[in-house]
Amino acid sequence: MKLHIWTIGKNHESYIREGLEDFSKRINRxxxxxxxxxxxxxxxxxxxxADLKASEGKTVLEWLQKDDFLVALDEHGKEMTSVDLAAFIxxxxxxxxxxxxxxxxxxxxxDESVLKRANHVWSLSRLTFPHxxxxxxxxxxxxxxxxxxxxxxxxxx
Numbered sequence: 001m002k003l004h005i006w007t008i009g010k011n012h013e014s015y016i017r018e019g020l021e022d023f024s025k026r027i028n029r030x031x032x033x034x035x036x037x038x039x040x041x042x043x044x045x046x047x048x049x050a051d052l053k054a055s056e057g058k059t060v061l062e063w064l065q066k067d068d069f070l071v072a073l074d075e076h077g078k079e080m081t082s083v084d085l086a087a088f089i090x091x092x093x094x095x096x097x098x099x100x101x102x103x104x105x106x107x108x109x110x111d112e113s114v115l116k117r118a119n120h121v122w123s124l125s126r127l128t129f130p131h132x133x134x135x136x137x138x139x140x141x142x143x144x145x146x147x148x149x150x151x152x153x154x155x156x157x
Contacts, residue, residue, distance in 0.1 A: 002099050003032065003033045003034075003102070003142065004033070004034050004036060004099055004102065005033070005035050005101075005102045005104070005135070005138060006038055006102070006104070007037055007103075008038045008105055009104075009107070009131050012037075015132075016133070020035070023139035023142070023143045029146075030146035030149070036063070038056065038059055038060065038063070041055045041056070041059075052106065052108060053105075053106065053111040054113070056105070057112075058113075060103065064101065064117070069097045070120075071121075072105070072115055072120070072121045072122070073103060073104050073123070074109065074123060075109070075126075076121070076123065077123035078121065079123050079125070082141060082148060085141055086145040088120075089142075089146070090149055104134050104135060106131075124137055
């Protein structure tokens with residue numbers, strides 16, 4: 001199984017990059033991980049929030065493969081504990097899922113078309129975080145889940 005983290009927006013900020021590189025390297029010991037940054041449409045300033053989300057959503061849907069298991073990060077999604085996330089990942093692996101795509105939306109969230117396509121809608125927290133920080137939180141939680149699956153010491157129960 002291969003894990004993908006897709007994020008809509010700018011490249012990783014320098015203050016986040018080091019942590020992402022570290023956690024990505026750690027995750028790769030368990031599952032191959034790829035990052036993809038989906039650029040914001042060039043005419044962003046001329047689009048309404050809804051049109052921007054629709055444009056971003058169209059790009060996401062074009063990038064997805066038929067069999068991808070899409071996990072959309074959304075404030076209205078279901079919350080999970082770290083142990084729940086580990087079980088979730090194990091379940092995907094047991095089902096022989098080829099690619100699990102974790103999607104971080106743009107500044108205004110994800111278009112309804114993407115949320116409808118999602119196999120799972122997940123909320124990291126009831127709090128609102130900057131997109132750059134969500135990247136770091138997500139990568140850390142994926143690493144934590146992997147360490148839980150291997151019963152390693154990173155996660156203290």
